[in-house]
Amino acid sequence: MAFDIDMIKGVYASMGERVEKARELVGKPLTLSEKILYSHLWDGKPTTAFVRGKDYVDFAPDRIACQDATAQMALLQFMQAGKDKVAVPTTVHCDHLILAKQGAAADLKHANETSKEVFDFLGSVSNKYGIGFWKPGAGIIHQVVLENYAFPGGMMIGTDSHTVNAGGLGMVAIGVGGADAVDVMAGMAWELKFPKLIGVKLTGKLSGWTAPKDVILKVAEILTVKGGTGAIVEYFGPGATSMSCTGKGTICNMGAEIGATTSTFGYDESMERYLRATDRSDVADEANRVKEHLTADPEVYANPEQYFDQVIEINLSELMPLLNGPFTPDLATEVGTMREKAEKNDWPLAVEWGLIGSCTNSSYEDLSRASSIAQQALDKKLKTKAEFGINPGSEQVRYTTERDGILEIFEKLDAKIFTNACGPCIGQWGRYEDPKNAPKNSIVHSFNRNFAKRADGNPNTHAFVASPEMTAAIAIAGRLDFNPLTDKLINEDGEEVMLDEPTGWELPPKGFEVKENGYEEPREDGSGVEVIVAEGSERLQLLQPFVPIKASDLQGMKLLIKAFGKCTTDHISMAGPWLRFRGHLDNIANNTLIGAVNAFNQKTNLVKSQLTGEYGGVPDTQREYKKQGIKTVVVGDHNYGEGSSREHAAMQPRHLGVAVVLVKSFARIHETNLKKQGMLALTFANENDYDLIQEDDTFNIVDAAEFAPDKPLTIELVHADGSKDTIKANHSYNDAQIKWFNEGSALNLIKIQNA
Numbered sequence: 001m002a003f004d005i006d007m008i009k010g011v012y013a014s015m016g017e018r019v020e021k022a023r024e025l026v027g028k029p030l031t032l033s034e035k036i037l038y039s040h041l042w043d044g045k046p047t048t049a050f051v052r053g054k055d056y057v058d059f060a061p062d063r064i065a066c067q068d069a070t071a072q073m074a075l076l077q078f079m080q081a082g083k084d085k086v087a088v089p090t091t092v093h094c095d096h097l098i099l100a101k102q103g104a105a106a107d108l109k110h111a112n113e114t115s116k117e118v119f120d121f122l123g124s125v126s127n128k129y130g131i132g133f134w135k136p137g138a139g140i141i142h143q144v145v146l147e148n149y150a151f152p153g154g155m156m157i158g159t160d161s162h163t164v165n166a167g168g169l170g171m172v173a174i175g176v177g178g179a180d181a182v183d184v185m186a187g188m189a190w191e192l193k194f195p196k197l198i199g200v201k202l203t204g205k206l207s208g209w210t211a212p213k214d215v216i217l218k219v220a221e222i223l224t225v226k227g228g229t230g231a232i233v234e235y236f237g238p239g240a241t242s243m244s245c246t247g248k249g250t251i252c253n254m255g256a257e258i259g260a261t262t263s264t265f266g267y268d269e270s271m272e273r274y275l276r277a278t279d280r281s282d283v284a285d286e287a288n289r290v291k292e293h294l295t296a297d298p299e300v301y302a303n304p305e306q307y308f309d310q311v312i313e314i315n316l317s318e319l320m321p322l323l324n325g326p327f328t329p330d331l332a333t334e335v336g337t338m339r340e341k342a343e344k345n346d347w348p349l350a351v352e353w354g355l356i357g358s359c360t361n362s363s364y365e366d367l368s369r370a371s372s373i374a375q376q377a378l379d380k381k382l383k384t385k386a387e388f389g390i391n392p393g394s395e396q397v398r399y400t401t402e403r404d405g406i407l408e409i410f411e412k413l414d415a416k417i418f419t420n421a422c423g424p425c426i427g428q429w430g431r432y433e434d435p436k437n438a439p440k441n442s443i444v445h446s447f448n449r450n451f452a453k454r455a456d457g458n459p460n461t462h463a464f465v466a467s468p469e470m471t472a473a474i475a476i477a478g479r480l481d482f483n484p485l486t487d488k489l490i491n492e493d494g495e496e497v498m499l500d501e502p503t504g505w506e507l508p509p510k511g512f513e514v515k516e517n518g519y520e521e522p523r524e525d526g527s528g529v530e531v532i533v534a535e536g537s538e539r540l541q542l543l544q545p546f547v548p549i550k551a552s553d554l555q556g557m558k559l560l561i562k563a564f565g566k567c568t569t570d571h572i573s574m575a576g577p578w579l580r581f582r583g584h585l586d587n588i589a590n591n592t593l594i595g596a597v598n599a600f601n602q603k604t605n606l607v608k609s610q611l612t613g614e615y616g617g618v619p620d621t622q623r624e625y626k627k628q629g630i631k632t633v634v635v636g637d638h639n640y641g642e643g644s645s646r647e648h649a650a651m652q653p654r655h656l657g658v659a660v661v662l663v664k665s666f667a668r669i670h671e672t673n674l675k676k677q678g679m680l681a682l683t684f685a686n687e688n689d690y691d692l693i694q695e696d697d698t699f700n701i702v703d704a705a706e707f708a709p710d711k712p713l714t715i716e717l718v719h720a721d722g723s724k725d726t727i728k729a730n731h732s733y734n735d736a737q738i739k740w741f742n743e744g745s746a747l748n749l750i751k752i753q754n755a
Helices: 005-026 032-038 068-078 104-114 116-129 141-148 161-169 178-185 212-223 245-258 269-277 281-289 298-302 338-345 364-379 395-403 406-412 468-477 576-581 585-591 618-627 648-656 668-676 687-692 735-743 746-754
Strands: 056-059 063-067 090-093 132-134 155-158 172-175 190-193 196-203 231-236 262-265 310-315 322-324 332-334 351-357 387-391 441-445 461-465 557-562 632-636 658-663 680-684 698-701 713-718 724-730
Touching: 005 032, 005 281, 032 172, 032 231, 032 262, 063 068, 063 141, 063 178, 068 090, 068 116, 068 178, 090 116, 090 141, 104 116, 116 132, 141 155, 141 161, 141 245, 155 161, 155 178, 161 172, 161 245, 161 262, 161 269, 172 262, 178 190, 178 668, 178 746, 196 212, 212 245, 212 310, 212 322, 212 332, 231 245, 245 262, 245 269, 245 364, 269 281, 332 338, 351 364, 351 468, 364 395, 364 406, 364 468, 387 406, 387 468, 395 406, 441 468, 557 618, 557 658, 576 585, 585 618, 585 648, 618 648, 648 658, 648 668, 668 680, 668 735, 668 746, 680 687, 680 713, 687 724, 735 746
Parallel strands: 063 090, 063 155, 090 132, 155 172, 196 231, 196 310, 231 262, 351 387, 351 441, 441 461, 557 632, 632 658, 658 680
Antiparallel strands: 056 190, 322 332, 322 461, 557 698, 680 724, 698 713, 713 724
16 A cells, blocks of 8 residues: 555545646646646646746645755754644655665665764654654665655655656656755745746657667757756657656656756556556556546647647657766767777776666666676676676565566676665765776766766766666676677687577566565654754754845955866765765865866866965865855856755855855756855856956955846956956846845745744
């Protein structure tokens, strides 16, 4: 039986009336995305037809999910909100703080020892405030959500950018910062700019070596890492209905890599099969009663150009397997054309590791198809050239694949079976003792991100994203340019052999099974639970409210850094070993912007102090400005803040005294996070003005006192030689968001409202 079945029944009970009213207001047939959005309005029944990409709208999400790294800060904030219990169903999943190094048993034991303080804190806060708690080893948040909580037509938010994975079960599931989650936990509305809509029509059918992963790798190539910004991507067509539910989840998961608000599919038989296989027949029965509302109106898919802002069509029968990378998830190369490109760009052709798993590709189907390739290596007497690493998505998946002999196949190839956790996907990989000085190499993985240093901390690791089955094939061959469709391998007997096409199971033939899933139900009454944060702890720190930034603070600001090129949340607040400080704002602030490239010297973590004229680390330089009471400005390029939802990338600069982030364009989640923390998130009205910024500049926002919606701000740049430039900066703040700024943060405003 499903969790929260009464809540799901309630959503479905009101959906028909709300969809019908929305259709009347909009005056035309509705997409699935619009049906879900309009049926989750904070005010209930729709009364307005919203303008896509313009109107800010208040929503009422059905549930919240948090992973352990982001949950720390989210729950520290919620503890200040003055509430006895979360207002909507909420879960915490411990999957980020487990280092992959020796193997599952040893790594989990080590994590439970080194992060005990954090796990105990998360468990106690969850118990106190009515939050479901998934212990370390229970699984990766998004796979666990898909197996237990996602439901067609629902809306959820999560404090991880890959919350969008739940779109594989027909949800509108959106990654947010912790402050957004706190709003909803506290019983308040959640605000989102009404998204634009991108339709992706899938024709044909996947076969052979081509997998659902290749669909999103192709979409990433078409749209690039910012092409989905501000939009929901809705997949439809015969190719969509022919795919498994977990395959759909893979596609939605990597939608985060194109900047999409989220991605989703209409309810179909594959979703029903998955619900019933995961012991949620009650949800499937309820969904079947309202299934006409759980997909778009027929006219939409018949004439998509009339209803979507952009339409892409992909013929799955013609789609080839892809390798995307290195260093960006949108650089696609068809298998079979890699050698020329690799040699031209000096990418190492030898592959050292093949990694399968993460929240993107760790389902039963993924592991079974990859294992069919691994079994061939055993049967055809092939020696694997690269090392294998496997991260099952959940304890349910791990237990079932072990029962069915799937994991044993990998183990016979000396694969390391890591914990049911994120591991290398988020930099939690003990691959090197000294990653900064590690050698140049290539790896292939089925993860979602491949930014520099992402997996192992080595800037010289060239990471390529592929399907699990293609990852397995390339790991066996040991070469990046291996094409299993045409290339032969030499086995131990000196014979030429070829790998056959992968095979597998959509769902386990004998059903899922698990002995201990790792879930802890919270107390009905948590008032007696004590939450302890030890004084002097290096891992946890109670929060102090941010002081509002006044108009006078926005005069005489100094440049902290002008970031050159890609500046993701990994550059602003690195993961990996820094994850241990995610609950301690002051300690983790010591990694602020240390990965950003300084435009003036092309180096990382080396900026000029206008106080001393000397160069130093970004956090150290910023702390000196803070001591002097001087606010600073960070300048950036396009899609600033791309990547994960981590609000630390906003809270850390705010904590250290940065007042303004001025860029060519923002990634959606990061812009919202900056607003929530009471900072100014501005964009150049003229992108070329980025070039006017000099190393010793002072910034004055001359009309700061007139900060208002739809009104650009004027910035005076005072250069070291006394000359000046005046530029315009745009912003997207509405009245409610300006109140966040005026109060110092959104949380400060919540506390006032709850007082």
